Amino acid sequence: MSEYNDKIREISQRLLKECQVDMVIGFRKGSMPMMNEPCFIKNAKDAAQLVWDSNCGINLANYLTNRTEKIGIIAKGCDSRNIVTHIIENKISREQLVIIGVPCQGMIDKHKTTSMFAGDIQDVTEDGGKIKITVNGQVNELDKADVLQKNCAVCTHRNPVIYDEMVADPVEEQNVDRYEDVRQIEAMNPEEKWNYFEELLSPCIRCYACKNACPLCYCPTCFVDESKPQWVGKGQDPTDVRTFHFLRAFHCGGRCTDCGACERACPVGINMRVFTKKLEKDSFEQFGWEAGLTLDERPPLDTYRPDDPDEFIK
Amino acid sequence: MEHMGIEPDRIHYSWISSAESTKFVEVVKEVTEKVKALGPNQHFAKHEAKVA
Structure with missing residues (x-):
C-alpha cells in the first residue's frame, strides 16, 4: 500500500x-x-x-x-x-x-472486525492479504478476505x-455471483419477507447516517425532513422506519453503485443494502443497466425505450 | 413492495384507456376479489399511536 x-x-x-x-x-x-x-x-x-x-x-x-x-x-x-x-x-x-x-x-468491514474482539482495537496494519490487529497489546493476524466489507466481496x-x-x-x-443475498429474500413467502425486514430494521434509530454518507442523497431537503406534506412520520414507529428505508432505496434505483457507504456509516450495523441491491439487480436484469459505467448513456429511469419491460402492467 | 413482504395480490398495475369502461369494471372486480381473499391488510398500518 x-x-x-x-x-x-x-x-x-x-x-x-x-x-x-x-x-x-x-x-x-x-x-x-x-x-x-x-x-x-x-x-x-x-x-x-x-x-x-x-x-x-x-x-x-x-x-x-x-x-x-x-x-x-x-x-x-x-x-x-x-x-x-x-x-x-x-x-x-x-x-x-x-x-x-x-x-x-x-475495504475492511469495520463492524465485523470490531465485533470479533472483546477489547478496543488499538492498531490495525496490513501487509498484502494479511491484516494485523492489535487488541489489548496482543497482535492478531487475519486474512483480509475474511473481513472484507460485504459489498467489496x-x-x-x-x-x-x-x-x-x-x-x-x-x-x-x-x-x-453478486445477487445471492437478494435471491434468498426473493425465495421467501410474503410473511417471511415482512418479518425479515422487520427484524433487519428493528435496531434503526433514524440517525440518517446512511443517507448522509450516500453520494446519491444530495437533495436540498430530503423527503424525511419535509413537513408540508409530511411524507413519512418522524418517529420510531416501525412503519415509518420502514417507509424511510424503502423510499430512500427507491430514490437510489438505477443510480446505486453498491459502494457500501450506507452500511459502513450505520452505527447499529444494519445492512440496508438489501433494499438498494434489489433495485440494482432489477436495473441490471430488466434494463441491462449498471450505474455509473459510462458518461454516454442516460440511465433507464430517465429514458423511454419501446422494449422497456412492461409485464407487470396487466 | 412485494420484495418487502406485501402480498403480490394487493398490488395491481393496469393501463386502461378512458374508452375502455368494460375493462375498467373487469379489473376492479378482479382486484376486489383478490384483495377480499387476502383479508384486511396487517402491514404498513399504524394500529395505535405510540406514546413516548
Missing part, C-alpha cells in the same frame, strides 16, 4: 503546485484505527497527509455535489462510478475534475471506470 501512498501524494502535490486543481479530496489518517477520514488538501505541502489503505471505504463522490472549484479527487472503483453518476446528474462537470484513479482490492468494478491519472496498474476483476 505504501507505493499507493507515495504515488497519490506525488500526483496530488504536482496537481496543486501546477494549479491544475484548487484542492484534492482524499483520505488522511483518522484519530482511531480503521477510521480514515476524508480531507480537503489545498496546499501542496499538505499533500503528505494523504494516505491510502483498506480503511478508505467512505465514498468521496459525496463531497463533489454542487462544488464550483477545480477538484482533484482520489477515486476507487465505486467512487469513480458515483462521480460518473454525479456528472450525468449535473452535480459537477467533468472539466472541473482531475480524477486520480486507485485500483481497489476491497461481491464487487465487479474494482478499477476506476473514469480517471485522468492512475496510481497503479489495474487489479484483476472478480467473477462472483
Whole structure:
C-alpha cells in the first residue's frame, strides 16, 4: 500500500503546485484505527497527509455535489462510478475534475472486525492479504478476505471506470455471483419477507447516517425532513422506519453503485443494502443497466425505450 | 413492495384507456376479489399511536 501512498501524494502535490486543481479530496489518517477520514488538501505541502489503505471505504463522490472549484479527487472503483453518476446528474462537470484513479482490492468491514474482539482495537496494519490487529497489546493476524466489507466481496468494478491519472496498474476483476443475498429474500413467502425486514430494521434509530454518507442523497431537503406534506412520520414507529428505508432505496434505483457507504456509516450495523441491491439487480436484469459505467448513456429511469419491460402492467 | 413482504395480490398495475369502461369494471372486480381473499391488510398500518 505504501507505493499507493507515495504515488497519490506525488500526483496530488504536482496537481496543486501546477494549479491544475484548487484542492484534492482524499483520505488522511483518522484519530482511531480503521477510521480514515476524508480531507480537503489545498496546499501542496499538505499533500503528505494523504494516505491510502483498506480503511478508505467512505465514498468521496459525496463531497463533489454542487462544488464550483477545480477538484482533484482520489477515486476507487465505486467512487469513480458515483462521480460518473454525479456528472450525468449535473452535480459537477467533468472539466472541473482531475480524477486520480486507485485500483481497489476491497475495504475492511469495520463492524465485523470490531465485533470479533472483546477489547478496543488499538492498531490495525496490513501487509498484502494479511491484516494485523492489535487488541489489548496482543497482535492478531487475519486474512483480509475474511473481513472484507460485504459489498467489496461481491464487487465487479474494482478499477476506476473514469480517471485522468492512475496510481497503479489495474487489479484483476472478480467473477462472483453478486445477487445471492437478494435471491434468498426473493425465495421467501410474503410473511417471511415482512418479518425479515422487520427484524433487519428493528435496531434503526433514524440517525440518517446512511443517507448522509450516500453520494446519491444530495437533495436540498430530503423527503424525511419535509413537513408540508409530511411524507413519512418522524418517529420510531416501525412503519415509518420502514417507509424511510424503502423510499430512500427507491430514490437510489438505477443510480446505486453498491459502494457500501450506507452500511459502513450505520452505527447499529444494519445492512440496508438489501433494499438498494434489489433495485440494482432489477436495473441490471430488466434494463441491462449498471450505474455509473459510462458518461454516454442516460440511465433507464430517465429514458423511454419501446422494449422497456412492461409485464407487470396487466 | 412485494420484495418487502406485501402480498403480490394487493398490488395491481393496469393501463386502461378512458374508452375502455368494460375493462375498467373487469379489473376492479378482479382486484376486489383478490384483495377480499387476502383479508384486511396487517402491514404498513399504524394500529395505535405510540406514546413516548
